[in-house]
Amino acid sequence: MGNQTEMTQFILLGLTSAPELQVPLFIMFTLIYLINVVGNLGMILLILMDSHLHTPMYFFLINLSLVDLGYSTAVTPTVMAGFLTVDNVISYNACAAQMFFFAVFATVENFLLAAMAYDRCAAVCRPLHYTTTMTTTVCAHLILGCYICGFLNASIHVGGTFHLSFCVTNVVHHFFCDVPAVMALSCSNRHVTELVLFYVASFNTLLAVLVIIVSYILIFINILKMHLSAGYQKALTTCASHSIAVSIFYGTIIFMYLQPSSRHSMDTDKVASVFYAMIIPMLNPVVYSLRNKEVKSAFRKVVLDGKLSLGL
Template identity: 50%
Template sequence: MKNENRNYSEVTEFILLGFRVPPKLQILLFFVFLLIYMVIVVGNISMIIVIKINSRLQTPMYFFLKNLSYLDLCYSTVIAPKTLANFLSNEKKISYNGCAAQFFFYSLFVATEGFLLAVMALDRFSAICSPLLYPVHMSQEVCVWLVTGSYICGSINSIVQTTFTFSLHFCGENRLNHFFCDVLALIKISCVDTFVNEIVMFIPSALIIITTTTVILVSYAYILSTVLKIPSTHGRCKTFSTCGSHIAVVSLFYGTVFFMYAQPGAISSLEQNKIVAVLYTLIIPMLNPLIYSLRNRDVKDAVKRILCGK
């Protein structure tokens, strides 16, 4: 109810408008999203299991890849089940606390994945440019600390984003033009000045992207320089092929995240952003295990040995 002195009202739930399509298409979208989510779950869990049980894959690169699969599984699970339920529901509601929780964990896992991709670039840099010191630079303890640091940085970003976003006032308007609780949609329906929130959204996102992409680009600059010094063409291709999957994943992930959060005016095109959001919340987590399994001979051999019972 509105207060006479302050033109605010207490919002206890939000309505996720999702995709504005006819009911028949809603059913079709449900089955498409369900299929995608099933592939995500099966693909990423399979990747985790294959890496865990195969002794040949107990290396730093696959330790990071296992954590990447875990993050893909987590942040798609934060989004997909509620989205699937809303396709079959007329109300499409999510509680205020549920929205805050979804936003927090989504921000946590996505930011952590950005840092983990930078860590994976450092791993490839160390393996190719300093192979003799690689066991020291990427010891088990160092790997654990790098992954832990990624989660800590992701948690800090998530706490800041969630605190500022859910300190906004919503004056009765609770319809989010999105299929999950995204910061852009929440800012759009707020009835107070959101300039500070837009700055808080833009600056940390830009800093994370700039910092992690700098690490990735510098790492690959050294890798490329080292690879070009290899005399044989076969040797150069074989060495650089270990980076191909990572480059593909990085390009997909950072391209969509930059388009969404690290460009001025991103808040003004929510309909377009919903399509892009499908890419990084569902399509990328589905493609990552496929990219790594199809382009990686060790993973393919491990899968074949498991299927053959060896």
């Protein structure tokens, strides 16, 4: 095959080729995906149904659940299908589409976590001005900016990757069409494309991390100034869930993308990819619900109303 136009399909190696692990892994990932769908859809419905949760923080949380559901759905069904088929074949266009949507949602989550940090900073540092700072218009612009950055970033990565020539093999050493795994198949000079991937990913990640770090520095400065234990505790509770989500997300992203290609181990990348593509989207609703009194209160209210409506 001389160039990318002659490549009609890719073969995904999947997580493992061991026959005895196929069924147990299929069951495990099916359960993970079901928990992911139920958790994120449940969070969305809960926020929409409870008027007390119609605040900027939960507006961002709805979008976080949508994004988690989106990029998990872009990957997990392909992984599950791989456990049931001998040759996990994906077409050229389907591979590009999977890579695009995964990159979109992952980038949106990156900037969404930064927007949520800014929101928490406004809530803790200027509580009296919070409603005038985080207006509906401001929140909508922040969300729109996250999605625009997501589509731009995905276009750069997918366009750069599929502009390369593929002429040696079509076997992707991964369980989905991730950028580094597909790029490794190219027989053309990919040095410039790898540099673009590294610098764009670095810029996106470092910009969001910088916003988060500055926001948390300001938050902790204000917490140290608080004399009332109630205010101190409320400020910590406000940021606890977000800080856990940030730590898990950026830990795996930095490990995966912000290192030279010569140091990449595909087997190690697979494990990291399982974590951030499937485990993190499942954990986020759990983290935000278990550590949030308002969410737990809303859940009890919805369950109680449901029981009353059924006459139980």
